[in-house]
Amino acid sequence: MKKYNHLAIEKKWQKEWDKSKIYRTKDTGGKKFYVLDMFPYPSGQGLHVGHPRGYIASDVYARQKRAQGYNVLHPMGYDAFGLPAEQYAIANKIHPRQAVLKNVATFRKQLEIIGFSYDWTRSVNTTDPEYYRWTQWIFLKLYGSWYNPKTNRAEDIKTLIKTFDKKDWSSKSEKEKQEILMRYRLAYEGYSEVNWCPGLGTVLANDEVVNDEKGNPVSERGGFPVEKKTMRQWFMRVTAYAEKLLAGLDTIDWPNHIKDIQRNWIGRSEGSEFDFAIKNSEDTITIFTTRADTIFGVTYVVLAPENKLVQKLSSKISNWNEVQNYINEVKNKDDEARLAADKEKTGVQLKGIVAINPVNGEEVPVWIADYVLATYGTGAVMAVPAHDDRDFKFANKYNLSIKRVVEPKFVAEEATGGHGRADSAVKPGLPMEKRNAVCVFVKNPKDDKYLCIKWRGTPMNGLVTGGIDGDESYEETAMREVHEETGYKNLKLVKEPDFAIHSLFYHRLKNTNRWARFQYVFLELINEERDPVAEKEAALHEVVWKSKDELKEFFTVIEGEFIINFLNNPNYIFTEDGVLFKSGEFDFLDSSEARRQITEKFGRSKITYKIRDAVFARQRYWGEPIPLSYDRDGIIHEVPEKKLPLKLPEVKSYEPIGTGESPLAGVKSWTDKGYETNTMPGWAGSSWYFLRYMDPNNKKVFASPKNLKYWKNVDMYVGGAEHATGHLIYSRFWHKFLHDLKLVPTAEPFMKLRNQGMILGTDQRKMSKRWGNVINPDDMVKLYGADTLRVYEMFMGPFDQSLPWSTESIIGSRRFIEKVWRLSEKVGVAKPDKDLESLLNKTIKKVGEDIESMNFNTAISALMILLNAMEKRVGEYGVLSVKVYEVFLQLLAPFAPHVTEELWRDLGHKSSIQKEKWPKYDPKKLLSETVQISVQINGKLRASFEAVVDEDEKTLQNKAIMLENVKKWIDGKEIKRVIFVKNRLINIVI
C-alpha cells in the first residue's frame, strides 16, 4: 500500500490546482455567491493557528457552494496601512512599503500551504496606489456631499447651496462659504482632543496609552507622560446615517449579539426638547430629556462645562473665576478619571443665572457639572432629583431641593386585600372613581412596632386607611381614622419621608372601581390610652402590632414590597413610570401619556443618538493622503480626480517631527503644494475593499457597474466579533453613502455575517509572543499536514466559540484522515447494505446542513460516524462499495481537499473532485428499517426494544407490556395513561 505522505500530496495538488486555474473566478456564469473573509493586517509576527480558523471555515463553505453549482467569488487581500507597519519600519530602519511587501509575502506563503481556494489574481492591497486612488476618490465624494434630511439621502453639496438665499450667499466671502459648507459635508474638518506625548513628540492612539503605577497616562513605549491636546482633524459624519444604520440591521442575517452591540452603539433614544428661558437674557437653555413627565419636578438645570452658552453668559456670572477654575479642572482630568461611574459628582453654580421652567414659570438655579456630557443631546439637562439617580446624588451633595411629582401606581389584577379594604381586581367597563385617601403608619415608640389591621373572616391584612372628608388635612384624616378603627387617641405627627401611591381596585361594597391616591402619614403614639371601638367597627377587624421586619410578611397588599423598600431606605427614589402629581393639569395622567401631552404643549419631540462622528485623520506617515490642499488664504481645494492617486511622497524620514503633526508636515515638497498633512485612519481602506474584489484591476472606476450589478454584495462574511463597532459600522456607512449616490446596487454590504471564536493557547490565554504560547500553523502543516490542521480546526468545537488549542487532540484528526487513506484499499464491488445506505444518506443531509449553518464540528463528527460504520462493514465483509466511498470523499473534500483529491484520482477519475456536484440524499432512505423504542414507566426509562419503522401504537404498546422489565413495574397496578411518540418511545403512567 502507498504511504500517506501528506507533504508530497499537498504540494502536488496545490501546484496542480494553480496550474489548472480551477479557483479562478469569472464575472459571469450562473448564480453568484460571494464568500468573504475579513482581510488580514499583515503584521511582522506572521500567523498563529488562530488566524486561519475563519479562513478554513469560509473555504469549506465556498467549496460546498461551488459544488452546489454557484459561481463563487472567494478572494483574499491585505489591509496594510497603519501603525504597526510604521512602527515596525521605524524599529527596523526600513521603509514601511518594504516592511509591508515582506510581511505580505510571508502571509501569502503561510496561507498557501493550507490549501485555500482563493482566486489570488483578485488580491487587493490597501497600500497600493492603484487601490488607494479609489479610497481617495470616495473621500472626495464624501467631502463633496451633504445629507439631505428631506430626501433622506446624501446629495451633492450643490443641492445644498441651491437652498440658500442666492443674494445672501453670493455676498459671502470664500472663507465664510467654506465655513458654512463645512457644517454639512459628510467629510468635514473640525477639532478634537488627541493623546499628545511630548516625550515622543507624537500623537498616540488609545491603545498606545497605558497607566503607570500612579494611574497617570503614559506612553506604552518609553513610559513618557501623555496629555490631552486639541488638534485639527477630519471627521466622518456617521451620525447622519444613524437611522439608516439602525433600520438596516433588520434586513441582514447577522449574529444577534453583533446587532445588539451596534444598536447599543448607535443608541437611539426618543425624547423631548424644552427651552428654559434665562431670566433677564435673550438666551435660552435647550435641554433634552426622555422624562418630560417629570418636568414639574425640576429644581435646577445643569450645563456641560464645555457648553458654549457658559462662555456666552460669562459677563452675567458673578462667580466667574470659580466657574473658570472648574472648567479648567475638568479639562485636565483624563478620560478615565472623568468617566469613572462611581466617582463623586462635582459642579459649580452659575451665580446670577436663573432659568425659567417653561411649564410653570418656576425659577431654578443653573449649574455646570461634568456629569453632563457636552457631546450628547444638547449638552444641558433639566435636573429632577426626585426621579433621577444622578440628579439625586448631585442634589444631596449640594443641598438642592427635591420635588416629587411622579407616584407609583398599582392596579389590582386579582382579589388581594389592601389597606384594610374589601377589594379585588379592577372590573372592566365600570367607571373609575378618583379619591384622595390616607394610609397611616402608627409607631409605638416603646417597642418600635407598627399598628396594623387584620380583617376578620378574610385573608386581608393592612394598615389603617380612610378617605379624606371635605377640607380635612392629611393629619386630621389620619388621626380620625385611627381613632375610629382602633380607639387610640393620643397621637402626634412625626417627620418621616412623605410619599403616596395610587391604587386601582374594585370596591365590592360600593360596586365601583376606585382610583385612590393614598397619602402616607407617619404618626407616633404619645401613650397607649384608647377609647372603646364602636361595635360595628370591632366586628370587622382586630388590631395587631407588628415590627418593621414582620410587616413585609404581614402585608397582603400588592404594593407592600414597595412600601417596605421605601421605609427601609431613606435614599429610595422612584425612577420608573407612574402617575403625575403636583403637575397642574397633568395630574393623574400616566407617565407615557403625560410625556406626550407635555411635549406637545411646551416642547417638541426629538430623537437623539449616542453614536458620535468618527475622527478620520491620523498624524502619521503610513496612511492614505487626504486629497485636499490649502491655498495661502486657507481655502481648501480638492485634488482633481484625474490627478489621483495623490501618492505618499518618498521621504528619508517618516518619523514623528515633534510637533504632534503628521511627518508629512516636515516634508517641504508636500507642504509647498499646501497638501493636507494628516493621513487617513486604518479603517479607510477596509471600508470598501469588498467592492474592489469584484473588479480588482479596473483603471477607470473603483468597480464597473456591470460587475457591481452581478456580484451585488457579500453573501457570507466571516470574521472576528471585535469589529462590531469599528469596521462593521464604517463599511456599512460608506456602503450606504455609495448607495445613496447610486454607485452600488444594494443598501447593505454584508448579507450574512458569522464570527469565529478565538483559538487560545494551551494555557487558556490569548496566543501571543508575550506568553510564549503561540502555535505556528507552518509547524502543524509540516508535522500533520494541512488537511489534518483544517479538519482539526473545524472539529475542535463550535465555530463561534473561543477554545484552547490542544496539542494532544489534533492527533485524532490525523488518525481520522489516515483511516480514510487506509480504507481506500478495501473498496470494490459490494452487496447492497441497507443500513449503511441509510447512514450514508443521513450523513449527506447532515454534512450539507451543518456546513450551511457553520456547525462544522458536528459535520466532521457525522463523517467520523460514517467512517466507523464503513470500517465495521469492511471488517464483516472485507469490501466496501466504491460508490459509498466516493460519496464519502466528496463530503470530506471541502474540509480535506488534498487527500480527497489524491484518493479520488487513485480511483481512476480524470478530473478534480472539486469539480464534482455536491451529493444529493434520497429522503426515502433516511430511515433505517428498524428503530429503538424506549419504554418509560412514569417518565423513567425501564426498557427498550427494536421495532419496525412506523409501527402503530397498539402493536408497540402490546409488545412493551410483554417485556420482563416492564411487567415487573406495572404488575398489579392500574395503567392510567400511555403516551406514545412515533418511532421513539412509549411512556406508561401508573
Added chain:
RNA sequence: GCCCGAGUGGUGGAACUGGUAUACACGCACGACUUAAAAUCGUGUCUCGCAAGGGAUGUGGGUUCGAUUCCCACCUCGGGCACCA
C-alpha cells in the same frame, strides 16, 4: 449599574421542535500483534451500589406523563456599553 451569551464526564464537546443525557474525539486502563517499542486493532471508561436500584447537565424552585431544552429566583464565568439625561 445596564444589555447580550454561556455553565453537561478527567478534557474539547453532542443532543432535532420537550422524548433513551454524555454522540464524536482526546486522555486513561486492560488486552491482541511485536524480541521490544511505536503504530494499529479490540474492550472498558459520569457516579454510588455486590445487586436490584438510586443520583447526576452551575444552585434552588415551578410547569409537564417526561426538562440539558420552557418559566421564576440566585451564583459563577465571558463579551459589549458605561454619568447617554
